[in-house]
Amino acid sequence: QQPVQSPQAVILREGEDAVINCSSSKALYSVHWYRQKHGEAPVFLMILLKGGEQKGHEKISASFNEKKQQSSLYLTASQLSYSGTYFCGTARTSGGGADGLTFGKGTHLIIQP
Amino acid sequence: GAGVSQSPSNKVTEKGKDVELRCDPISGHTALYWYRQSLGQGLEFLIYFQGNSAPDKSGLPSDRFSAERTGGSVSTLTIQRTQQEDSAVYLCASSLGTGGLAFFGQGTRLTVV
Numbered sequence: 278q279q280p281v282q283s284p285q286a287v288i289l290r291e292g293e294d295a296v297i298n299c300s301s302s303k304a305l306y307s308v309h310w311y312r313q314k315h316g317e318a319p320v321f322l323m324i325l326l327k328g329g330e331q332k333g334h335e336k337i338s339a340s341f342n343e344k345k346q347q348s349s350l351y352l353t354a355s356q357l358s359y360s361g362t363y364f365c366g367t368a369r370t371s372g373g374g375a376d377g378l379t380f381g382k383g384t385h386l387i388i389q390p
Numbered sequence: 391g392a393g394v395s396q397s398p399s400n401k402v403t404e405k406g407k408d409v410e411l412r413c414d415p416i417s418g419h420t421a422l423y424w425y426r427q428s429l430g431q432g433l434e435f436l437i438y439f440q441g442n443s444a445p446d447k448s449g450l451p452s453d454r455f456s457a458e459r460t461g462g463s464v465s466t467l468t469i470q471r472t473q474q475e476d477s478a479v480y481l482c483a484s485s486l487g488t489g490g491l492a493f494f495g496q497g498t499r500l501t502v503v
Contacts, residue, residue: 317496318497
């Protein structure tokens with residue numbers, strides 16, 4: 278089951294904050310966040326495992342609410358380099374079964390100077 | 391190898407021909423995924439291999455698509471009797487397990503003319 282991302286697109290000025298949401302109708306084991314720039318392969322940002330953890334990486338952080346089956350990616354004081362398409366990927370198990378990593382349709386983020 | 395390697399990087403083929411796309415995952419990664427990304431679209435799950443388990447083929451769009459993974463390492467995605475709608479970037483990713491972070495290859499851009 279494909280997770281649902283929102284918003285589909287957002288345009289920001291440099292220095293503004295953004296939140297990208299990812300929700301699933303199924304119980305999740307982990308949520309993965311990736312960023313893809315035009316013409317390039319997706320690049321890993323972070324992974325959150327069930328347990329409701331929150332992680333941070335420079336000015337990019339994320340939370341995972343296991344009960345609500347939701348994750349949010351927070352981009353603070355955005356930089357031009359943050360532009361790209363952000364994908365959340367979800368996994369329902371930790372392995373041992375035929376269950377793939379399923380991605381949402383992506384959120385297009387454009388940062389303007 | 392140091393990363394996920396895909397070949398060829400670009401493939402132009404005539405409608406009706408068969409094509410084979412190759413993926414060399416990161417050494418030791420038991421999980422391998424194939425995704426398709428059409429221009430400006432999200433990541434469409436195709437097939438997933440995890441260890442010796444039967445692959446999850448639920449994402450394959452038609453019986454013209456097949457994939458195998460030999461020796462738990464290299465994988466080949468085969469598309470028979472290609473159609474113009476098969477044109478897309480085919481991405482391969484691998485991870486230590488379903489719950490682990492996935493690394494993507496640079497993709498194979500397939501153009502069916």
